[in-house]
Amino acid sequence: MTARILDGRAVSAAMLERVRREVAEFVDAYDRTPTLVTVLVGDDPASHTYVRMKANRCAKVGMDSRRVELDATISTETLVSRLRELSADAGVDGILLQHPVPDHIDERAAFEAIDPSKDVDGVTRTSFATMAFDEGGFRSATPGGIMALLNAYEVPLAGKHAVVVGRSPILGKPVGMLLLARDATVTYCHSRTADLADRLAEADVVVAAVGRPEMIRGDWIKPGAVVVDAGYADNTGDVEYAAAAEKASFITPVPGGVGPMTIATLLAQTVGAARDHEATR
Amino acid sequence: MTARILDGRAVSAAMLERVRREVAEFVDAYDRTPTLVTVLVGDDPASHTYVRMKANRCAKVGMDSRRVELDATISTETLVSRLRELSADAGVDGILLQHPVPDHIDERAAFEAIDPSKDVDGVTRTSFATMAFDEGGFRSATPGGIMALLNAYEVPLAGKHAVVVGRSPILGKPVGMLLLARDATVTYCHSRTADLADRLAEADVVVAAVGRPEMIRGDWIKPGAVVVDAGYADNTGDVEYAAAAEKASFITPVPGGVGPMTIATLLAQTVGAARDHEATR
Incomplete structure (x- = not known):
């Protein structure tokens, strides 16, 4: 068996086309453009790339984006107060704080400074x-x-055993x-799981969310399982792709699987936030 | 093998004695008494009993308690506004909304009206x-x-496989x-898990949190497992006790296991809240 591809590029393209139409309708209805603000602290090159990609996607769907770039040395207090200003700014629909922030910053305090009604990256x-x-x-x-991608392929989930590898606050824990x-x-x-191979042997759905290249071996995958690889480091996923694809029924490629879905979800939630803001004005 | 008892009565008694000392120290330091407010909507007899038990325990450790009793027919809006008043009241350290509320009330909206600094029942x-x-x-x-009880017996958890049966917002999900x-x-x-017996066969720690008497059979328990039964209906737990006790290394009795720990935790958190309030005044 060779797995069917969960094609995040194709599904996200359809999703972004829907967002583009929703943005146009929003502009018609309210005579303003939904606006995403990205906040970047420091000068990590990968983070710069991600922020630029998000801005480009905003432009493509007709959304405004604003970039706030802050020096790596700023304090938690300064960052919190900037995020509070943006939260209070009626011209801002969504706020994304690019992860990771420098070590000296209390990331949780920063996240909590984002008003939940503008938390389009879902970090609060x-x-x-x-x-x-x-x-x-x-x-x-x-x-x-990830959920939108599974939905697009009508992957059944009820009663299935899903194993999430990773427990970060914005990836592993929420996807579970x-x-x-x-x-x-x-x-x-x-990382403290004693018998990962045994756990994965029972998984109908695997979500890998670790960020350690190929730490999940293809021969650990149960025949027919659905494999979602949200790991990404050095252009490689968490799953040994070729071997896993031999056993899985569905698998996400890396890149081109989960990554494009992330941005599409961010933008879909931003236009949703804009509509919510207009509804409660 | 017969399991060792996780004795919630004994552990909670020691915990309440510690709370009693902390309350006395608090009164000495701040010249006021920590206060828990219980809010009861309607006249479910079991809920009345629980609220009375909590008030009695408060008295025993030297804490004040106030009971707010509201008619079963009140609206969500009225309940929310009462809870907001209590949240704003400097004389109130902790607020407990007795669960369950009548069906017509939006319980989540009510919970969210409790200020997190007074959420000593951990429902927000x-x-x-x-x-x-x-x-x-x-x-x-x-x-x-439950965590305090496991700690008291120094039950190892790191790297162990814990299976939680139940996924309610104030029991199953948080204990997991x-x-x-x-x-x-x-x-x-x-309820939608296809193969509960298979899952439990791998569990080093079982937390049963369903409320369906004896739905977990004793022969499903892995030899040497730790069994925590948080279910309670008709004076019976979720686990078939006698058969499970033959296989487990540790087990909670029902009653006398998890139940007394719940009240002790509530009161420990109330005196903690009172100290936090004084520290931030």
């Missing part, structure tokens, strides 16, 4: 809990993108909660 | 996320009590997140 405590409690609200962008909300049995594995 | 989105992100803050009372923070591999099972 409020967004996490609304995901966990299946209450709507914004999703962390990558987990939301979203899978649980779809009635999957969900197992969280991580 | 903020408390859930701080548990999930291992950031401190208040724990849901039963999950917090607390176990994950202690480096357990965590599996969430629930």
